[in-house]
Amino acid sequence: MMPRFRSLLAGVLALSGLAHAETLKIAYSDWPGWIAWEIGIQKGWFKEEGVDVKFEWFDYVPSMDAYVAGKVDAVCMTNGDALVTGATGKPSVGILINDFSNGNDMIVAAPGVKTMKDLKGKKVGIEEGFVEHLLLLTGLEKNGLKPEDVTIVNTPTNETPQVLASKAVDAIGAWQPNSGQALKALPGSKPVFTSADAPGIIYDLLYVSAESLEKNKEDWAKVVKVWYKIAAYIRDEDNLDDALKILSARVNLKPEEYEPFFKGTYILTLDEALKRWEKADGLGSVYGSTKNVNAFNLKYKVYKDSQDPEKYLSPALTKALKK
Known part of the structure; x- marks a missing residue:
């Protein structure tokens, strides 16, 4: 009777959502729109949503290397670097737009x-x-x-x-x-x-391997849901001091030192992100921006073969939240 009992118990646990799910591994690095994940981590919002996520900290280029090597399921990248990673190593699918650079990238004279x-x-x-x-x-x-x-x-x-x-x-x-x-x-x-x-010249997204996205779509949907809870929290002025405290601590800076970096990053609300997901030419659309950077990469021989922006972008999980 014991094996039978264990089988029934496992079924009950699975139905109740308590069975152990596969841990999603996400590589992130030192950029305000990605350090913002720390808010969800520290406030326990992923656990509340019932998704098992492990965020792994890297320098930026090593984070992409870890993704290509299959050590993580997803990585935070710019839309341009996602094309490079896909053309030369391993393709990925952008499932949410964290932000666009709003002054942090500079020509300093x-x-x-x-x-x-x-x-x-x-x-x-x-x-x-x-x-x-x-x-x-x-x-x-x-x-x-x-x-x-x-x-x-x-x-x-x-x-x-x-x-x-x-x-x-x-x-x-x-x-x-x-x-x-x-x-x-x-x-x-x-x-x-x-x-x-040139707002929209650089978008920052969460990119997931196609295999993990297909296998764990419901869990990735929960990750996207938590992100927009984070974005809403950050965009509320009443939460600014707390947000700065969390973000700055991750990179060992004081909140007042980190604030300029934070202000140079435009973190998108759900409604703003939905507009950026609309297919159009120009930097106001993540599709147009990615098309622009693909042309740049080809011209300067970053890679040989043109990349199709649509294969790297999937707004479905974001649009589902609007519904």
Whole structure:
């Protein structure tokens, strides 16, 4: 009778939702829109929703490497880097938009360079093929300049503060915290173009492997639901101090030090995200933005074969919340 009893008990547990589910592993890294997951973790909202999730902390590039190697089920990436990861390693499906960069990505210029137009004939330290390269080209175009009007000095993003301070270049392109470090490293330097000048040029999403999404769709739906609870909490001004305290602690900063990074990231509410999921050209749509970065990646030979944005994006779980 004992085996029979165990079988019945297992069935009851499964029906009641108490049976052990597969743990979803998510790689995240140092970006405000991704550190925001900490709010849901610390407040126990994933447990309340009944989903077993393990968030694993990485530096950004290693987080993508872990995803490609199959060590995690999902990873937080920009829409452009998702194309690169898919074209050269392992495809993924973006199931929710965390945010778009709203000033954290910057072209920082040395003293004497007051506008993008002043960069004509000058050197810019940029990591070629990365998103700041695209930001630079967008800034040049918006100011009537051509790519050949500047000389690009290929520079790893984490080295841009030192390169600017050394005066080897006249400007650099970097995202936070590197862009902020560059401003501190060279007194008198200033941002002359940022992602706030081209909102939607960089979207940050949660990307899941197709296999895990198909196998665990109900659990991923719960993760998306928790995210929009986090987003609503963050966007409520009454919660700002608590949110800053949680986010800043994850990267060992004081809340007042972290606040500028937070403000340079536009975390989307559910209604705002639904608008960004509408298929359209231009940066106001995640589809248009991803199409834009695909063209950039092809032009600068980041990968050889064109990628289809629609294969990397799935708004279904977000749209289900609206219903």
